[in-house]
Amino acid sequence: MGDAMERCATGIDGFDKISQGGFIRNSTNVLVGGPGSGKTTFLLQFLWNGVKKFEENGLYCSFEPDILETVNDARSFGWDFGKLGEEGKIKFLKFSPATSIDELKTELTKLIAQGGVKRICFDPISVLALNLNEQGKIRNTIFELASLMKRLNVTTILADESMEAEGMQPQTQGEWTKTDIIRFLSDSVTVLYESGISGVGDRAIRVSKMRRTAHDRKPQGMQITPKGIEILEAPKEPEMTTPTTESSQY
Numbered sequence: 001m002g003d004a005m006e007r008c009a010t011g012i013d014g015f016d017k018i019s020q021g022g023f024i025r026n027s028t029n030v031l032v033g034g035p036g037s038g039k040t041t042f043l044l045q046f047l048w049n050g051v052k053k054f055e056e057n058g059l060y061c062s063f064e065p066d067i068l069e070t071v072n073d074a075r076s077f078g079w080d081f082g083k084l085g086e087e088g089k090i091k092f093l094k095f096s097p098a099t100s101i102d103e104l105k106t107e108l109t110k111l112i113a114q115g116g117v118k119r120i121c122f123d124p125i126s127v128l129a130l131n132l133n134e135q136g137k138i139r140n141t142i143f144e145l146a147s148l149m150k151r152l153n154v155t156t157i158l159a160d161e162s163m164e165a166e167g168m169q170p171q172t173q174g175e176w177t178k179t180d181i182i183r184f185l186s187d188s189v190t191v192l193y194e195s196g197i198s199g200v201g202d203r204a205i206r207v208s209k210m211r212r213t214a215h216d217r218k219p220q221g222m223q224i225t226p227k228g229i230e231i232l233e234a235p236k237e238p239e240m241t242t243p244t245t246e247s248s249q250y
């Protein structure tokens with residue numbers, strides 16, 4: 001069976017290229033970045049493309065108060081999730097941060113089976129950790145969630161908030177580092193950068209870890225346009241000019 005069979009393509013061309021075809025199928029993946037870095041946009045595009053390009057149904061789980069706003073904002077990219085919702089291809093689900101892991105697991109198991117879900121996103125997973133004070137509990141909760149998704153044959157992306165991509169040092173204690181542990185549990189980590197100081201050219205994306213994959217490790221320039229996330233072509237490396245016998249003819 002070819003490698004393409006084991007991948008869950010995002011449909012974001014440049015990303016699928018640097019990651020050798022997309023995420024590993026049924027894996028748990030972390031997408032980390034600061035405010036406005038493009039996390040939600042990436043997740044929505046992954047789900048939209050899932051339905052439109054790959055006929056895979058999706059589930060978007062939010063812990064934020066206003067999920068309708070997210071659905072409406074997606075229209076600015078031309079993604080009408082309302083329609084896909086009516087067709088039963090995408091579900092948007094709001095969880096309270098106080099939801100227990102057992103409630104979450106029961107609800108997700110039901111929805112994944114009912115909706116034939118293949119792709120799931122949690123945005124942002126850090127909210128789930130707010131009520132858990134110990135690293136051990138956070139680790140167990142995320143581990144249980146990730147294991148369940150694998151058993152149900154779903155490819156998962158967990159959006160995580162971090163200030164490091166803004167060039168700030170993450171604090172050693174406090175909210176920003178509460179969910180850092182998930183990076184060790186996950187099969188891949190992708191970082192979104194946004195410096196906010198040099199216009200359109202200041203966004204970048206980097207796959208910092210992807211198990212079983214010889215991925216590109218360099219940051220790639222990225223833009224958020226009215227069509228969503230676009231990864232920019234890397235400028236060509238200058239060619240080596242070692243003289244050869246052919247070139248010495250000239």
Ligand SMILES: Nc1ncnc2c1ncn2[C@@H]1O[C@H](COP(=O)(O)OP(=O)(O)OP(=O)(O)O)[C@@H](O)[C@H]1O
Nearest residue numbers: 034035036037038039040041042076077224225226
């Ligand atoms: N239609 C659009 N066209 C171009 N750029 C857009 C459009 N809509 C949003 N953006 C850009 O995308 C950014 C928001 O990205 P997004 O909401 O995905 O980030 P995020 O990482 O989820 O942020 P947060 O941590 O605040 O949730 C906006 O700040 C804006 O720069």
Ligand SMILES: [Mg+2]
Nearest residue numbers: 039040041123
């Ligand atoms: Mg967001």
